[in-house]
Amino acid sequence: MSTIKDILDSHEMTPSADCWQKLSGRLDQLMPQASAEGAGSGQSAMEAGRHASRLAGAAKAKLLITMAGLTIGASVIVLTAVALLKTSPDSVPTPISVPATDTSVTETMEEIPYDPELSTATPTTATQSPVEVSEEAPAPERATERTSEQPVVVTPAVQPAPLAPRTVTPQPPKPVTTPSLVPATPIIVTSAQEDPVIQEQTETLQVVEPTQKLEIPNVFTPNGDGYNDLFVIMGLEQCNKRVLIVRDRSGKTVYQSSKYNNNWDGSNCPEGVYFYQLTFGRNQIEETLQGSVTIIRK
Amino acid sequence: MNIESILEGCLKNDRKAQYALYQSFAPKMLGVCRRYCNSQEEAEDIMMEGFIKVFQKLDQYGKKNESTLYTWIKSIMVNQSIDYFRAHKRRYEAEVPMEVETISPYTDDLDTRLKAEHLLRLMDEMPEKQRIVFNLREVEGYEFEEIAEMVQEPVNTVRVHLFRGRQWLQKRIKEEDL
Numbered sequence: 205m206s207t208i209k210d211i212l213d214s215h216e217m218t219p220s221a222d223c224w225q226k227l228s229g230r231l232d233q234l235m236p237q238a239s240a241e242g243a244g245s246g247q248s249a250m251e252a253g254r255h256a257s258r259l260a261g262a263a264k265a266k267l268l269i270t271m272a273g274l275t276i277g278a279s280v281i282v283l284t285a286v287a288l289l290k291t292s293p294d295s296v297p298t299p300i301s302v303p304a305t306d307t308s309v310t311e312t313m314e315e316i317p318y319d320p321e322l323s324t325a326t327p328t329t330a331t332q333s334p335v336e337v338s339e340e341a342p343a344p345e346r347a348t349e350r351t352s353e354q355p356v357v358v359t360p361a362v363q364p365a366p367l368a369p370r371t372v373t374p375q376p377p378k379p380v381t382t383p384s385l386v387p388a389t390p391i392i393v394t395s396a397q398e399d400p401v402i403q404e405q406t407e408t409l410q411v412v413e414p415t416q417k418l419e420i421p422n423v424f425t426p427n428g429d430g431y432n433d434l435f436v437i438m439g440l441e442q443c444n445k446r447v448l449i450v451r452d453r454s455g456k457t458v459y460q461s462s463k464y465n466n467n468w469d470g471s472n473c474p475e476g477v478y479f480y481q482l483t484f485g486r487n488q489i490e491e492t493l494q495g496s497v498t499i500i501r502k
Numbered sequence: 503m504n505i506e507s508i509l510e511g512c513l514k515n516d517r518k519a520q521y522a523l524y525q526s527f528a529p530k531m532l533g534v535c536r537r538y539c540n541s542q543e544e545a546e547d548i549m550m551e552g553f554i555k556v557f558q559k560l561d562q563y564g565k566k567n568e569s570t571l572y573t574w575i576k577s578i579m580v581n582q583s584i585d586y587f588r589a590h591k592r593r594y595e596a597e598v599p600m601e602v603e604t605i606s607p608y609t610d611d612l613d614t615r616l617k618a619e620h621l622l623r624l625m626d627e628m629p630e631k632q633r634i635v636f637n638l639r640e641v642e643g644y645e646f647e648e649i650a651e652m653v654q655e656p657v658n659t660v661r662v663h664l665f666r667g668r669q670w671l672q673k674r675i676k677e678e679d680l
Contacts, residue, residue, distance in 0.1 A: 208621065208671070212537055212641045215618035216529035219546055224524060227550045228517060234554060235515050454629060 418484065423498040426470040435468040435497060440484060447483040450497075452476070470499045505571070512560050520557055527572070528553075531579045533618075537637045538583035540626045552582040580642060584652055587634060624674050632667030639664050 419438035426433050440446050448464035451457050458478065459468050470478075476499060483492045508526075511519020531552065535545040555578050563574050625633055631653070638649045639660075650657040 209641050209643075211618045211621055212533075212637075215533040215536075215622070217532040217536055217542065217545070219528045219532050219549070220542070223528070223546050223550065224521060227524065227553055228521070230550065230554055231517070231520065231557065235557065237515055237517055456627075 418482075418493070420480075420482070420493065420495060421497065422495065423500060424470070425500045425502070427501045433469060434466060435470065435480075436466040437464070437482065440464065440466060443484040443486050445483065445485045445490060449481045451479050451481075453479075473499055475499050475501050509560070509571075512557060515557075523556075524553060527575055530572075531575060534576055534579045535583055536622060537625070537641065538580075538587060538634060544586075548582050548586050549579065551586075552579040555582065576642075580638070581652070584634065587630060620678075624671070624678065627674075628667060628670055632663045632670060635660055635663040636667035636671070640668075 418440060421432070421436065424432045424435050435450075446461075446464045448459070448461045448468070449457060450459040450468065452473070453476065458473050459470075461468070464482075477496050478499065479494065479496050481492065481494050483490060485491055508519045508522045512523055528549065531549050532542070532545055535548040535552070536542065539545050539548060552575075556575055559578075563571065625636075628636070634653060635649060638644045638652065639646070644652070646657050646660055650660045653660065655663075
């Protein structure tokens with residue numbers, strides 16, 4: 205007799221052969237081994253390192269105390285820094301003021317996209333004649349002036365640059381056909397003008413019947429009493445595609461069928477809520493429904 | 503090569519000594535890590551990270567001097583497993599504790615037929631959070647307060663997880679007729 209704890213606690217596993225190789229590879233990266241002659245002095249080197257870090261820590265602490273104690277000194281330093289900033293000449297750009305103006309310039313430039321296609325591709329009139337469109341491209345110009353005293357937010361001056369005129373023939377819009385709401389009788393399309401080749405063109409349109417509404421139960425009772433023992437979806441038999449996936453609450457798939465025949469009896473599934481995902485359809489028209497179904501066995 | 507010289511070598515970052523330490527602890531530790539994840543590959547990954555921590559922090563071992571080397575390494579592996587779980591939250595849903603039940607000590611004796619592999623495979627399906635708490639409490643023997651800190655949840659939630667975990671496992675063991 206043994207308990208779960210004993211079994212699990214005493215359980216040993218053999219690591220795979222390359223496990224140590226991987227580990228030692230990682231170790232080589234993270235803690236590279238000292239060279240052969242240095243291996244013996246590794247301990248002393250580590251000691252020295254620790255000593256050094258302790259020293260460094262002490263020095264840092266000392267510095268902190270000095271800083272805290274000398275607030276006047278600190279403010280003098282700040283003052284000096286401010287003074288340095290103010291007096292810095294233009295020829296020596298300080299790293300504080302210059303990047304600020306730079307970012308403002310680039311950001312403003314990005315806000316003005318220029319796309320010549322955008323302005324010419326949409327014809328405003330339905331005329332079939334070629335339309336001449338000339339566009340002026342806004343070319344953002346980088347501001348070059350920069351004052352020496354303080355950072356200034358620079359807005360780019362927009363200068364128009366000439367662009368070669370383009371000739372664009374607008375395309376008539378393509379007719380869009382939607383499969384919905386098509387009457388079930390064939391439609392004869394007759395052209396208004398006589399075509400020398402085809403007098404009359406008959407086209408049969410594929411009519412898509414809306415799939416009958418499915419009735420999906422939200423509960424079934426697989427207890428063998430002959431009533432509601434299976435997860436039956438009414439109306440599914442008229443679909444030629446019927447993929448059913450059922451998952452439990454943790455997302456684990458408990459049932460799956462690529463052609464569901466209303467035969468899932470919930471075996472191996474304890475009572476509870478399950479989630480189904482049903483993809484059904486016919487004639488290439490597909491629809492997916494999701495929902496929950498409860499299994500009760502009372 | 504005794505354990506003292508192995509440890510000394512490991513402190514010097516000597517690869518041979520590290521290998522010796524790895525060899526003597528890896529099978530046990532792989533068993534520990536496997537309890538918290540779903541495959542040997544995952545367990546090996548966790549164990550590798552754990553061993554890196556062991557080698558990096560070996561100089562801290564023995565400072566507090568409250569545990570044996572085995573329990574020290576094991577606690578690193580357990581923490582590594584919890585970290586791994588946090589990084590790869592797979593099936594964990596925030597469960598609201600509905601009731602706090604009184605938990606009687608776990609007394610189920612199991613037949614020796616119950617093999618560890620089978621049990622582990624069963625536990626692979628156990629809800630992640632319950633599994634971690636179950637392991638920490640029933641196998642590792644941590645206190646509820648410690649577990650609550652480790653998984654960053656209130657103590658009562660931990661109790662509920664443990665209760666549900668036990669229920670779940672008992673039910674499954676019965677179902678599988680182990």
